[in-house]
Amino acid sequence: MMRGVEALIENVIQGNCEESVIIARELLSSGYSIKQVVEGLTKALDSLDTKCNMNQFNLLEILLAGRALKEVVDGVVCKEIEKTPLEHGLFGQKGTFILGSIQGDIHDLGKNIVATLLRTIGYKVIDLGKDVPPAQFVETAIREKADYIGISSLIFSTVPNIREVKRILIEENAQQIKVIAGGAAVKQVDKEDLNVDMVAHDAFELLRFLQSLEGEVAR
Amino acid sequence: MNPLQRLMAVLDNSSQEKLCMPLVFGYSARIGEVKLKTYLRSGECIAQCQIKAQEKFGYDAVFVFADNCVEAEAIGSQVHFPENAYPYITRPFLEEFGKLKNVSIPDPYQDGRMPEILKAVHYLRSYGGEGLPVVGVLLGPMSIAGQLLGLERLLFLLIDTPHEFEKVIKYTSEICLEFGLALIKAGVHIPVLQDPSASQSVIPKDVFVKYLFPSIHTIFAQFKSVGALATWLMITGNTRDILPYYSQCGTNIANIDYEVNFKEALSLAPELVIAGNIKPYSFVKNTPQEIATQAKELMNLAVGNKRFIVGSGCEVPLDTKPENLLALVRAARE
Numbered sequence: 001m002m003r004g005v006e007a008l009i010e011n012v013i014q015g016n017c018e019e020s021v022i023i024a025r026e027l028l029s030s031g032y033s034i035k036q037v038v039e040g041l042t043k044a045l046d047s048l049d050t051k052c053n054m055n056q057f058n059l060l061e062i063l064l065a066g067r068a069l070k071e072v073v074d075g076v077v078c079k080e081i082e083k084t085p086l087e088h089g090l091f092g093q094k095g096t097f098i099l100g101s102i103q104g105d106i107h108d109l110g111k112n113i114v115a116t117l118l119r120t121i122g123y124k125v126i127d128l129g130k131d132v133p134p135a136q137f138v139e140t141a142i143r144e145k146a147d148y149i150g151i152s153s154l155i156f157s158t159v160p161n162i163r164e165v166k167r168i169l170i171e172e173n174a175q176q177i178k179v180i181a182g183g184a185a186v187k188q189v190d191k192e193d194l195n196v197d198m199v200a201h202d203a204f205e206l207l208r209f210l211q212s213l214e215g216e217v218a219r
Numbered sequence: 220m221n222p223l224q225r226l227m228a229v230l231d232n233s234s235q236e237k238l239c240m241p242l243v244f245g246y247s248a249r250i251g252e253v254k255l256k257t258y259l260r261s262g263e264c265i266a267q268c269q270i271k272a273q274e275k276f277g278y279d280a281v282f283v284f285a286d287n288c289v290e291a292e293a294i295g296s297q298v299h300f301p302e303n304a305y306p307y308i309t310r311p312f313l314e315e316f317g318k319l320k321n322v323s324i325p326d327p328y329q330d331g332r333m334p335e336i337l338k339a340v341h342y343l344r345s346y347g348g349e350g351l352p353v354v355g356v357l358l359g360p361m362s363i364a365g366q367l368l369g370l371e372r373l374l375f376l377l378i379d380t381p382h383e384f385e386k387v388i389k390y391t392s393e394i395c396l397e398f399g400l401a402l403i404k405a406g407v408h409i410p411v412l413q414d415p416s417a418s419q420s421v422i423p424k425d426v427f428v429k430y431l432f433p434s435i436h437t438i439f440a441q442f443k444s445v446g447a448l449a450t451w452l453m454i455t456g457n458t459r460d461i462l463p464y465y466s467q468c469g470t471n472i473a474n475i476d477y478e479v480n481f482k483e484a485l486s487l488a489p490e491l492v493i494a495g496n497i498k499p500y501s502f503v504k505n506t507p508q509e510i511a512t513q514a515k516e517l518m519n520l521a522v523g524n525k526r527f528i529v530g531s532g533c534e535v536p537l538d539t540k541p542e543n544l545l546a547l548v549r550a551a552r553e
Contacts, residue, residue: 015378059421060374067375106307109371131307156499156536157304184420184456188477188500 005032005040008072012044015064017071024076034080041069041077041120049204057202059109066113069120093122094214095147098140100128101183102151102165104158110183111152114203118150121207134164141169141177150206151196153183162186163195178213182206221350222279223408229492230449230471234525237518239551240494241502241530242453242474244284244356245305246539247272255537256300259285262338269339270346276544277552278530281347283339283407284356285332290394291366293331294322304537311369319386324393327401337405344406354451355407357398359414360434361422363391370416377426385430392434396441403445409472410442411451418456420478427461432468439469451494455533462487476532482520485527493521494528497547502531502539507546514550 003023011020024037048065051057097118101108108130115125126144128136137149149169151162166179181191182200191199200206220228220236228234248258251268258264269281286305288298296312313319327333336355343353358366364387365373377384399410416422417431439450449471454461457478465473465488473491475484477498484493497513505513514529521527529551535544 058419058423059370060377060423060426063371063374064378104301104304104307106309107370109369109374112371155305159538188498189504193504 003027005036005043008037008040009044009047012041012065012068012072013047015061015068017064017068020068021071021075024072028076028080034077037072037077038120038122041072044069045117045120045204045207049207059113062113062203063109066116070116073116073120094124094210096124096126096144097148097150098126098128098137098144098146099150100132100137100152101130102153102158103131103133103161105153105155105183105185106130107154107183108152110154110203111150114150114152114182114206117203117207121210123210134161135168137165138168138172138174138177142172142174146177148210149177149179151179151181151183153181153185156185158185159189159194163193166195166197180206180209223350223352225279226352226408227448229526229528232525237551238528239278239530239548240280240354240528241276241278241497241544241547242282242534243269243272243276243278243544244282244534245286246535246537247282249537249539250275250541255303255305259300259306260332260335262335262340263342265336265339266342266346269343273351275541277548278544280352280354281343282354282356283336283343283402284411284413285336287358287362287366289332289336290325290358290363290391290398293325293327293333293398294367294394296366308366311367311372313367313387319390322390324390324397327398333398333401337401340402340405340407352408352448353406354409354411355399355402355405356411356413356453357395357402359412359417359431359454360388360391360395360438361417361431362414363394364388365416367391370421373416374422377422377430388430388434392438395434396438399438399442400445403442403447408448409451410447411453411474412438413453415455417461418454419458419460420456424460428464432464435468435470443469449492453533459483459487466490472528474530474532478532481517485521485524492526492528493524494530496532497530499531499533499536502535502543502547505543507540507542510543510546511550514547518551 008023099115101111115127118125141149162181169175179196180198181194181196186199187201198209225236225238229238245255247268248255250272273281288306292298296308298306299309300306451472452470453474455476459479472494475495477496481496
């Protein structure tokens with residue numbers, strides 16, 4: 001029996017990687033559009049967001065769902081778009097994100113999950129990896145004409161490095177690039193103290209923030 | 220009452236005084252005016268800075284802890300030490316899982332910085348004698364495993380090949396046990412098992428109960444059998460649903476982070492001593508008055524409950540304002 005988008009959503013939420021890919025392929029071959037598949041993935045994200053808000057969140061579940069999302073995006077969605085790029089011209093046009101774990105921190109699990117989620121909803125992500133100096137965030141963001149810099153940090157002692165990013169952006173006259181910080185270390189800290197435009201308490205808060213900005217642009 | 224008597228009274232549920240134990244680890248290097256890198260690699264330096272900090276602020280313990288890389292480094296992981304920040308592992312030691320077959324349990328008396336940590340314990344015991352609790356902090360099985368494999372790989376291992384995950388946890392539990400036993404033999408009054416990766420923020424409750432609960436239970440039973448006065452479990456982040464299991468693990472003191480409601484924690488684990496749970500960043504951001512207010516609020520919530528240690532939910536940050544720690548201790552003593 002043919003399974004619908006609901007099955008894709010459920011399997012992504014459950015982190016069933018292989019099954020999610022199979023269902024996504026089935027959907028496309030039976031006439032569903034890429035847009036409908038991506039909408040399904042977005043619904044899966046919304047559902048995870050709801051769990052997160054109810055404090056039923058843990059990193060493992062999000063990691064597994066993130067892996068399933070990534071497999072569907074990389075293995076099905078992107079391949080389909082490559083076949084007919086003109087038809088899907090708007091994909092990847094939401095904006096460019098420079099992402100990395102700040103200097104002094106080599107944890108990258110949360111950052112990797114965020115990168116997957118951002119790519120899923122249509123952002124171009126340039127991942128600078130771990131232990132990234134503040135200046136490198138800025139240089140890359142300017143060179144790539146990025147819209148956002150996303151800084152991840154799990155450890156407290158990196159806070160002075162996070163503060164540096166905005167300062168260098170202003171020095172380079174590039175303060176239009178929004179700086180967003182996230183990760184266990186920064187959850188306790190205000191955006192003013194970190195000298196950033198937003199502190200995301202979790203990946204979904206970041207997505208909501210981006211949606212609100214998209215809404216502003218649309219108006 | 221001296222601090223050790225105060226601690227014993229809290230453990231016996233007969234305390235008339237408040238016990239104050241903010242988690243002062245690397246911050247004591249700032250008080251001792253030495254570089255963190257120096258502090259983390261010298262047992263003598265750890266001991267001297269801990270003494271200076273305890274004397275300056277007057278809280279009820281000294282803490283023997285370097286950083287989260289000690290155990291992984293003793294196994295052979297390469298560690299990078301920045302000048303004034305905590306170190307990190309440059310490459311997971313068990314990049315190839317098969318390597319697990321060939322690794323042995325590190326010898327606390329020989330490997331890595333473990334001997335330095337033991338040296339700090341000896342030094343502090345000879346300084347504090349039987350009046351000042353020496354609290355020894357070691358990393359728990361899940362967090363050591365995360366350091367050896369990288370947390371992402373460890374979590375995928377848990378789902379994709381749970382039998383291999385179990386092998387890793389068995390191995391890291393043995394590391395934890397051996398190091399803890401050595402700490403107690405060296406003179407630690409209370410061992411603290413610090414396992415941030417075991418938090419509900421990272422894994423679901425069921426995983427904690429199935430894989431970590433038995434290990435912690437065994438470790439704590441062994442610790443008590445060699446003379447630990449009590450066992451202290453410190454899991455940061457959300458621990459609400461696993462708190463009721465702490466007692467069955469053999470835990471006596473539960474540290475709770477600011478993410479857990481303090482009043483709820485008291486009711487979820489009434490047989491435990493609850494320690495915490497002031498937000499660590501408050502010691503940087505807030506004023507002494509605000510810290511005193513937060514401490515008093517916690518003490519008011521704990522009225523009638525003698526099994527309570529006022530302190531921070533996690534380690535106090537390296538740029539803590541000294542006046543805030545003083546305010547905390549004063550509030551506890553008032």
